[in-house]
Amino acid sequence: MNESKLKIKLAFITGLREIVFNEISQYANLHVIKEEGDSLYLDFAQDLAVIKRLRSVSRAYIVAQNSKYNPLYISNHKSILGNLVETITDKNKGAFKTFKITCAGSDSPEVRSIAEYMQKTYGLTEKEEADMKVHIVKSGEIWEVGIQITPRPLSVRDYKIKNMSGAMDSTIAYAVNSLCELENANSYLNVFSGSATLLIEAGQCYPNLKQLIGFDNNKKHISLAMQNIKKAGLIKKIQLKEKDIFDKPDLGKFDAITSDLPFGMTISKNEDLENLYRYFVEYCQETLNHGGRLVVYTSEYEILKKIILGSKIKIVKTLELKFMTSVNAYLRPKIFVCGLKKELCIKVI
Ligand SMILES: C[S@@+](CC[C@H](N)C(=O)[O-])C[C@H]1O[C@@H](n2cnc3c(N)ncnc32)[C@H](O)[C@@H]1O
Incomplete structure (x- = not known):
């Protein structure tokens, strides 16, 4: 298996695992390949529309994992991140205007050069409250670079006009x-x-x-x-x-x-x-x-x-x-x- 092949990562509320698995099992083309805490990973689905319709999942990301994908490596191989950006913006041009990179040492020269690439190549502005959420994190020996596929979490539904204090997730x-x-x-x-x-x-x-x-x-x-x-x-x-x-x-x-x-x-x-x-x-x-x-x-x-x-x-x-x-x-x-x-x-x- 190519270890850095794209995957879908789904994050859910602790305790909802059986509900998430039940929902995923309703889609023949979604395959869980591994679990990690309150996240699970699926084979990359070409059709992100199916992922966006999942109702039991809080957030969905496209990720690439590899032991080499640290911030320095990504800053020297920016196309790895570019590939992710282009995948989520494919049918969604205009949905993302701002970005944020979550990564240890976000002021380091490597991360700053990645931010510059995002600005110059995709015309996105760096902002604390951003539409496009990029992460570069390490879990065990593996680095993960990923982007949330939607500007808002999947758990934020379009029908909510205003959030009532005490409203249910x-x-x-x-x-x-x-x-x-x-x-x-x-x-x-x-x-x-x-x-x-x-x-x-x-x-x-x-x-x-x-x-x-x-x-x-x-x-x-x-x-x-x-x-x-x-x-x-x-x-x-x-x-x-x-x-x-x-x-x-x-x-x-x-x-x-x-x-x-x-x-x-x-x-x-x-x-x-x-x-x-x-x-x-x-x-x-x-x-x-x-x-x-x-x-x-x-x-x-x-x-x-x-x-x-x-x-x-x-x-x-x-x-x-x-x-x-x-x-x-x-x-x-x-x-x-x-x-x-x-x-x-x-x-x-
Ligand atoms: C935890 S909230 C429900 C939130 C809801 N699930 C949502 O997502 O917005 C509890 C609700 O119970 C209502 N409530 C409290 N006491 C009540 C009573 N005695 N009779 C009827 N409704 C009551 C409150 O007005 C409040 O809207």
Whole structure:
């Protein structure tokens, strides 16, 4: 095997590995060749459009790896980087105006000469917040030179008009939905819908769903959600209601229920979370159809688990996630995949 042949590198949130592998397995032309932490490498796919459509992946790059590809070597063989630049700009001229090189010693003469090459050859301007993100990094004995294939991470969806504080990462929303067995579902409820990330991901990925409803008690969040839904072209498909869980809104029964529960600093600061979660679990056990799936995401998983254990709901499995928030703190939330416990049938003779 030619060790420096181009590869696709996909980075994902810790804990979403099985979701990423499931998604990739749906494409016959994508082949995983190796894994490294929360990244995996694929054989280079000529058609980057397929890669750009992946929903469980946070970021995608084209990379070349070789034990020789240190900054000095790249500065003396600039066509290695040029090849990557031309591959991602091929059908995308004009999408990239600025660039940034992430590399140890970014002020060194070698890296400066690479930056000059990027400016002169491709007319790009060097900037801290850049469209084109180049990296030259060493992992073990191997150097990797790579470029992110899109100006924004894949996890930043086009339908997001504005980011709501406390909104869910869309790759996690995709994961939650993919754990609901939605291929066989007709009706879908999203409790605490916020800016509608879960609803939109469900509407876009599962056109078979006949009924998609969400509710939230915050007017501003409903209004932002409506804008996102409109941008996603799903205004006829998704219904949003302004309702409070404490009022036990009567919306019918559902094959799937999802929720990104309120927690932490930005949402429900003064709420008694335990009480809120209790109402939520009681509501779900009344509104989930038998054989249906309830999939819940929260950082306050101990509170949730305790309440579920005393309810008619059973936990089928959990996924533990870990990622860095925008304020550089680690969050370790969990996804709970649940169903209703089977009721005992007592036959009276
Ligand atoms: C973590 S956020 C959901 C974020 C959403 N998944 C998104 O991506 O934007 C939780 C939501 O619960 C809503 N909420 C809090 N308490 C509520 C209650 N008692 N009844 C209904 N909604 C409530 C908040 O307004 C907030 O939008």
